[in-house]
Every structure is written in structure tokens, then in C-alpha cells.
Amino acid sequence: MTTTPSALHGSSPGSSPDSGSPPGPGQPPDSLLDVRRVSLAFDGIHALDDVSFEVRRGEVCALIGPNGAGKSSMLNVVSGLYAAQQGEVRFEGQVLSGARELSRRGIARTFQNIALFRGMTVLENVALGSDFRARSTFLEQALRVGRAPREERRARDEAEVIIQLLDIAGHRDDVVGRLPYGLQKRVELARALSARPKLLLLDEPMAGMTFDEKRDMCRYLMDAHEKLGTTLVLIEHDLGVVMDLSDHVIVLDYGRKIADGSPEAVRADAAVVRAYVGSFET
Amino acid sequence: MSSDASVWQRAREPGAAKLSARVVVRAALVLAAAALLVALPLLVDDYVLSAILVPLLALSLAGIGQNLVTGYAGQLFVGAAAFMSVGAFAAYDVHLYLPSTPLLATFAAGGLVAAATGALFGLPSLRIRGFYLVVSTLAAQFFVEWLFTKVGWFSGNSSSGVITAPPLRIAGVSFSSPGGHYWLSLLIVAPLTLAAHNLVRGRIGRGWMAVRDMETAAAVVGVPVRASKLLAFAIGSFYCGVAGALWAFAYLGTVEPHGFDLDRSFQILFIVILGGLGSVAGTFLGAAFIVLFPIALDQAVAAVAGRSVDPGLLQNLEKVLFGALVILLLAKQPAGLARLVEIAWIRARRFAARYAPRSRS
Numbered sequence: 001m002t003t004t005p006s007a008l009h010g011s012s013p014g015s016s017p018d019s020g021s022p023p024g025p026g027q028p029p030d031s032l033l034d035v036r037r038v039s040l041a042f043d044g045i046h047a048l049d050d051v052s053f054e055v056r057r058g059e060v061c062a063l064i065g066p067n068g069a070g071k072s073s074m075l076n077v078v079s080g081l082y083a084a085q086q087g088e089v090r091f092e093g094q095v096l097s098g099a100r101e102l103s104r105r106g107i108a109r110t111f112q113n114i115a116l117f118r119g120m121t122v123l124e125n126v127a128l129g130s131d132f133r134a135r136s137t138f139l140e141q142a143l144r145v146g147r148a149p150r151e152e153r154r155a156r157d158e159a160e161v162i163i164q165l166l167d168i169a170g171h172r173d174d175v176v177g178r179l180p181y182g183l184q185k186r187v188e189l190a191r192a193l194s195a196r197p198k199l200l201l202l203d204e205p206m207a208g209m210t211f212d213e214k215r216d217m218c219r220y221l222m223d224a225h226e227k228l229g230t231t232l233v234l235i236e237h238d239l240g241v242v243m244d245l246s247d248h249v250i251v252l253d254y255g256r257k258i259a260d261g262s263p264e265a266v267r268a269d270a271a272v273v274r275a276y277v278g279s280f281e282t
Numbered sequence: 283m284s285s286d287a288s289v290w291q292r293a294r295e296p297g298a299a300k301l302s303a304r305v306v307v308r309a310a311l312v313l314a315a316a317a318l319l320v321a322l323p324l325l326v327d328d329y330v331l332s333a334i335l336v337p338l339l340a341l342s343l344a345g346i347g348q349n350l351v352t353g354y355a356g357q358l359f360v361g362a363a364a365f366m367s368v369g370a371f372a373a374y375d376v377h378l379y380l381p382s383t384p385l386l387a388t389f390a391a392g393g394l395v396a397a398a399t400g401a402l403f404g405l406p407s408l409r410i411r412g413f414y415l416v417v418s419t420l421a422a423q424f425f426v427e428w429l430f431t432k433v434g435w436f437s438g439n440s441s442s443g444v445i446t447a448p449p450l451r452i453a454g455v456s457f458s459s460p461g462g463h464y465w466l467s468l469l470i471v472a473p474l475t476l477a478a479h480n481l482v483r484g485r486i487g488r489g490w491m492a493v494r495d496m497e498t499a500a501a502v503v504g505v506p507v508r509a510s511k512l513l514a515f516a517i518g519s520f521y522c523g524v525a526g527a528l529w530a531f532a533y534l535g536t537v538e539p540h541g542f543d544l545d546r547s548f549q550i551l552f553i554v555i556l557g558g559l560g561s562v563a564g565t566f567l568g569a570a571f572i573v574l575f576p577i578a579l580d581q582a583v584a585a586v587a588g589r590s591v592d593p594g595l596l597q598n599l600e601k602v603l604f605g606a607l608v609i610l611l612l613a614k615q616p617a618g619l620a621r622l623v624e625i626a627w628i629r630a631r632r633f634a635a636r637y638a639p640r641s642r643s
């Protein structure tokens with residue numbers, strides 16, 4: 001799959017994304033993620049209420065909304081950690097069923113409260129991101145024969161590439177649990193990227209960061225997006241960042257989707273302005 | 283595949299192998315250590331071989347098994363001795379009922395039967411964890427002890443109740459001297475240690491640690507969580523099983539179920555906690571501590587008080603002092619002896635780096 005930069009930004013001449021008329025009876029060719037009428041409730045609390053949306057291949061899609069709107073729940077449903085009571089999630093036209101097949105299907109994610117392997121080094125964490133590709137058996141690994149040595153070298157080399165891309169080479173052999181918060185966020189991104197996912201789900205990748213850290217993080221995300229051709233879905237509270245990065249914005253409020261469109265359209269939407277009283281004035 | 287190829291290749295350089303002086307020095311050190319280990323029976327007396335080194339190697343091997351399950355895969359369990367017991371009896375039974383089986387094959391059989399048993403008793407780990415898992419793994423301890431005491435078939439229905447371990451011969455070469463016991467132990471423990479090292483440094487080991495550190499994230503990055511846990515139990519029990527056979531054949535010269543009781547299981551667990559959870563090398567340090575401490579104390583007391591100390595008193599003193607030392611160590615360095623040695627090593631190198639240039643100039 002070769003992706004050209006123009007296709008990445010959804011501005012290729014062939015398909016007009018806003019026309020709403022798919023070419024065939026099935027999926028539009030560039031639909032990567034398709035969330036259909038998903039509802040999720042926790043003991044009576046409707047975290048998600050009949051939410052549908054699509055994410056096109058190559059776009060940067062932001063998922064925004066006030067606290068408790070259901071954004072994290074949405075990502076958890078997509079990644080199979082929560083089972084929706086209703087609706088389904090399709091990825092490349094196929095239903096997604098559970099967290100276990102996530103990496104193999106080409107989806108990686110980060111978590112709102114960092115979910116790194118705290119007792120392991122940065123390199124090991126990042127290598128784990130791509131380990132799912134390896135095929136060697138435990139005997140091959142125990143004896144260092146067959147596919148094992150080759151795969152191990154490959155895993156480490158690939159981890160190294162990502163480590164360089166995200167400027168964390170200085171911390172390669174540090175135990176992750178002892179790193180400062182901002183760096184941990186970056187290591188988590190590195191682990192997700194080393195899977196070379198088609199779709200990357202990011203739950204508040206910049207939360208709690210300083211201005212400089214945020215700017216760096218934006219650059220890493222755009223690097224991944226442009227150089228690796230990764231489609232991004234990100235949850236973010238900083239509307240400046242959202243308007244800057246994304247091609248497509250989806251707004252959730254009390255578990256319902258209240259807006260879905262280009263950043264400009266969403267910004268002008270009355271319902272969104274109501275949900276975000278005053279937030280846009282800055 | 284094409285547009286990003288350059289990006290993926292850019293960082294190959296740092297990973298490229300450098301055959302530096304350091305690598306050569308390291309290889310030389312490893313070779314020297316290996317030579318020393320092999321030549322040890324020529325340097326020390328029989329007492330050191332049979333009362334210290336052979337049990338040390340067997341306990342270390344069991345400790346590695348426990349460490350794979352608890353230190354790496356994060357599954358708390360008490361009952362390593364049960365799998366040692368299974369290994370010892372299975373190896374003995376293979377020898378008893380299939381007398382032509384080569385010695386090393388009986389060890390392997392002991393390990394494999396223990397592995398199957400371990401995977402079985404590891405099944406609860408798919409549902410429960412922590413304290414509850416400890417309790418459920420204790421079931422193995424009591425069940426196995428009961429089984430081997432009650433069912434005579436396992437001990438060949440011997441009327442005297444005493445089982446004699448098979449003669450230790452490999453391809454016609456006898457390993458029956460104290461030095462032979464040691465070499466046999468080394469022959470088994472060294473490759474298995476290397477294999478464990480390979481496993482924990484590779485994908486399987488990373489998967490285990492991922493399960494230990496955060497199960498949800500492990501599943502999301504594609505680690506097969508359940509399979510990883512069961513594999514840890516199976517491989518860990520394999521190590522315990524071979525260790526049990528070694529303990530019975532090379533150290534005790536007999537097989538008996540009560541040698542593998544709950545005390546032994548706690549001993550193995552202590553070895554791992556003392557040595558360092560998640561450190562293969564640390565396991566040997568832990569085992570050395572456990573084996574050497576009572577001997578050292580014995581000698582110290584004998585030196586101070588002469589030969590007149592009551593053995594009962596000595597045993598109690600040993601327990602108290604041992605407990606105090608363990609608490610002190612874990613309070614000062616929860617990561618165990620492995621970390622302690624690592625820190626000492628780093629300090630020594632820093633010290634050397636600071637003073638070496640000055641002494642040369």
C-alpha cells in the first residue's frame with residue numbers, strides 16, 4: 001500500500017469525501033473505520049447513545065467533547081475493551097471483534113492514563129509493539145535457532161527506528177516506570193507506532209503536557225501521519241490543537257454525537273458552541 | 283512499502299554490530315568462567331561438591347522455574363516443590379518401568395510430566411490472581427504430596443519404602459563420584475540457564491513481562507495473554523521438574539515425597555525473592571545465600587563457642603538470624619541481591635574509571 005501525501009489529506013481528486021454517495025453498494029473505498037449505531041451503558045448510565053461515524057483512510061480525525069461525554073468509551077469500544085450493547089464496528093469492511101485481534105488487523109492505541117509496561121525498558125516496550133508479527137516458537141527462541149534470531153534483530157531494529165523518530169534514544173535502556181510523565185506519553189506513542197498501524201487511536205496524547213511538550217507531540221503525530229501514512233483518531237481537549245491538526249472533527253456530548261464534519265463546519269455549529277460555552281473565543 | 287522505506291532504514295546504523303575490544307573481553311571472561319566451572323572438582327574437596335554445589339545447582343534450577351512464572355510472568359504461586367516432586371517421581375518411574383531409557387531422557391521425561399502438571403495447575407491463573415492464585419496453587423502442593431505417599435505404584439511398590447536412585451551413567455561414562463554429581467548437574471543446569479536467558483530476553487519474555495505489568499495493554503499490543511500464562515507455568519514447571527529429578531538423583535540419591543514439602547516450596551520462593559524477581563542471574567545468588575547461610579552460621583558459631591552448642595538451639599538461632607537478614611535485605615534493596623550486585627558493579631567501574639587514568643599518568 002503506497003500512500004501519497006495528497007491522498008493522506010483526503011484531497012485526492014478522484015473521491016470527493018463530502019459528496020456522500022459511495023461508488024458501490026458496499027463501503028466507499030476510502031472508509032477505514034465504520035462505527036454503526038453503537039450504544040453502551042454502565043448500570044443505567046448511557047456512556048454512548050446510538051453513535052455512528054466513519055473515519056476515512058489517511059485522515060486525522062478528532063473526537064472531542066466535554067468531560068464524561070463518552071470519548072474514551074468510544075475508543076474502548078472500537079478497541080474491543082468494552083462490549084457495546086448495540087451496534088457494531090467495522091474496520092476495512094470487516095467487523096472488529098475483541099482486543100486480541102487488534103494489532104493483527106492494523107490498529108494500535110494509547111491510553112488516557114498511560115498503560116505502559118512499567119517494569120520494562122523503553123526498548124522492550126517499543127519492541128513489544130511489533131512483536132505480534134513474529135512467528136518463531138518458544139523452542140526456537142530458547143535455542144536461538146531458526147526464525148528467532150532474525151526476528152529478534154528485526155524487532156530491535158524497528159524499535160530503534162521509532163525510538164530515533166521520537167527522540168527518546170537517550171532513554172533506550174531506562175526502565176519506563178521511572179521516566180517523567182511527558183516522556184512516558186511519548187514512549188507509549190512509540191510502542192503504538194512500532195506496530196506500524198493503519199489506524200492509530202490516541203486518547204488525550206497531550207493531556208497534562210507543557211506547551212513545549214505539546215508542540216513536540218504534535219510534530220511527532222504529524223510525522224507519523226505523513227511519513228508512515230497512519231490514519232489518526234485522537235481525543236483532545238485543546239481546541240487549538242484540534243483545529244490545527246485535524247481534517248475531520250466529531251463532537252460527543254452526553255454520549256450522543258452532536259456534530260460531525262470539517263473543523264470549520266464544527267466550529268460554526270450552534271450545538272457545539274452550546275456544549276462548549278465560550279471555549280472557542282480564545 | 284515504498285515511500286516510507288527510507289524512514290525505516292535510517293536508524294539501522296546504531297543497531298549495527300560493533301566488534302569492539304569490549305566484545306572480545308566479554309567473550310574471554312565468559313570462556314574463563316566456563317573453564318573455571320568445569321574445572322571446579324579439581325579445585326575443591328568432595329564436601330563442597332556434594333553438600334554445597336550440587337544442591338546449589340538443583341535449587342537454582344528450581345528457582346529459575348519459579349522466577350519465570352512469578353518474576354517474569356507475574357503469576358504468584360507457592361508450590362514449586364510439588365513440581366520438583368512430580369519431576370523426580372516421573373524420572374524415577376521412567377527409569378523403573380522403562381529401564382533402558384538413557385539417563386538424560388529420564389530427566390527430560392521428568393521435566394515434561396512436570397510441565398504438563400504445571401500447565402494444568404496454572405489454569406486457575408486465567409481467572410484469578412494474587413492471593414487467590416496462591417491459594418489455588420497450594421492445591422498442587424498438597425495433592426502431589428498425598429498422591430506420592432498414598433499410591434505405591436509411583437515408588438514401585440517397594441516394601442522397604444526406600445527408593446534408590448538409578449545409577450548415574452551417560453553413554454557408559456559413570457557420574458557416581460561427587461565430582462560426577464557436580465558435572466552432571468552442570469551439564470543439565472548450564473544449558474537450561476542459557477535457554478531461560480534466551481527466552482526472557484526475547485519476545486516470549488517480553489510477553490510475560492507485559493502480562494505481569496499490565497494485562498489489558500498486553501492484549502491490545504497482541505500478546506496472547508492466556509497462552510503466555512500457561513506457557514510460563516508449563517516451562518517454569520519443566521525447570522522445577524528437572525531440578526527435582528536432579529535433587530533426588532544427584533544430591534539425595536533417593537526419591538521421597540516429604541523432601542518436597544511446603545517448606546521446600548517456600549525455600550524456592552525465598553530464593554527468587556532474595557535473588558531478584560525477574561533476574562535469572564539473581565536466582566543463583568539467592569540459591570547461594572540459602573545454601574551457604576546455614577553452613578556459614580554453623581562455622582561461625584563453632585568458631586566462637588567451640589563445639590558444645592546444642593543443635594536445636596543452633597537451628598532456632600539460624601531461623602531468627604535468617605529472618606532478620608532477609609528483612610534487612612529486602613528493606614534496603616527490594617529488587618534483591620541481583621540489583622545489589624549490579625549497583626556494586628557500577629560503583630566499582632565508576633571507581634576504576636576515576637582512578638585508573640590518574641595512576642597511569
Ligand SMILES: Nc1ncnc2c1ncn2[C@@H]1O[C@H](COP(=O)(O)OP(=O)(O)OP(=O)(O)O)[C@@H](O)[C@H]1O
Pocket residue numbers: 042045046047065066067068069070071072073074112
Ligand atoms: N468502566 C466504567 N464503568 C462505569 N462507568 C464508566 C466506565 N467507563 C466510563 N464510564 C462512564 O461513562 C461516561 C463516559 O465516560 P468516558 O470516560 O468515556 O468519558 P470521556 O469523554 O472520555 O471523559 P474525559 O474527557 O473526562 O476523559 C462517564 O459517565 C463515565 O463515568
Ligand SMILES: [Mg+2]
Pocket residue numbers: 071072073112203
Ligand atoms: Mg476520556
